[in-house]
Amino acid sequence: MTKLFISHIINSANKEGGIILINLSKFLSSNDLSLNINEIFQIEDKNFLEKTHLDNNIYFKGSFFKVEDDVLLNGIVKYTYSEECARCLTEFNNAIETKFEAVVVNYLENKEASNEIKLVLNEGCVELEETIKQLIYLSMPMKALCKEDCKGICPTCGANLNNEKCKCDNNLTDPRFDKLKDLLND
Numbered sequence: 001m002t003k004l005f006i007s008h009i010i011n012s013a014n015k016e017g018g019i020i021l022i023n024l025s026k027f028l029s030s031n032d033l034s035l036n037i038n039e040i041f042q043i044e045d046k047n048f049l050e051k052t053h054l055d056n057n058i059y060f061k062g063s064f065f066k067v068e069d070d071v072l073l074n075g076i077v078k079y080t081y082s083e084e085c086a087r088c089l090t091e092f093n094n095a096i097e098t099k100f101e102a103v104v105v106n107y108l109e110n111k112e113a114s115n116e117i118k119l120v121l122n123e124g125c126v127e128l129e130e131t132i133k134q135l136i137y138l139s140m141p142m143k144a145l146c147k148e149d150c151k152g153i154c155p156t157c158g159a160n161l162n163n164e165k166c167k168c169d170n171n172l173t174d175p176r177f178d179k180l181k182d183l184l185n186d
């Protein structure tokens with residue numbers, strides 16, 4: 001899909017609010033069964049960016065499908081944010097990818113308890129920013145490691161054990177377990 005076409009269907013209706021609008025009217029009135037979107041967009045909500053330490057370039061890839069009377073969206077959101085490693089406390093950029101599905105609806109029905117993500121069609125457009133912000137919140141890990149085998153920091157001297165070896169004796173095992181080992185070995 002060419003860049004030109006993309007900028008035609010996605011437009012930042014309100015630069016201040018950074019609203020991400022996707023215009024589906026052409027797709028809906030066509031005989032096409034699917035519409036693919038592949039775009040990098042910016043979240044400009046400063047509050048959100050500060051809270052999440054998010055890089056404001058968000059990669060969005062999605063396909064809208066006509067399925068009988070419904071229009072469904074299969075999407076992937078990729079983002080990076082700066083995080084402190086839970087083990088070595090080093091700042092690093094954590095890249096997250098999260099998949100989601102949504103249904104395009106004409107209006108929201110009251111009292112409808114469902115986990116489905118709904119995108120309300122408004123003058124042929126759907127707005128994605130709120131949905132994407134929620135997905136980002138939900139997919140951010142509570143704890144993250146700079147790498148899977150991060151060695152952490154030495155509890156005695158504070159050395160980053162990924163970069164250096166220290167000479168501290170950090171044998172913190174409970175002596176009772178040593179006794180148990182001896183018993184098991186006997």
Ligand SMILES: [Zn+2]
Pocket residue numbers: 085086087088089090145146147150151152
């Ligand atoms: Zn680390």
Ligand SMILES: [Zn+2]
Pocket residue numbers: 154155156157158159166167168
């Ligand atoms: Zn040490």
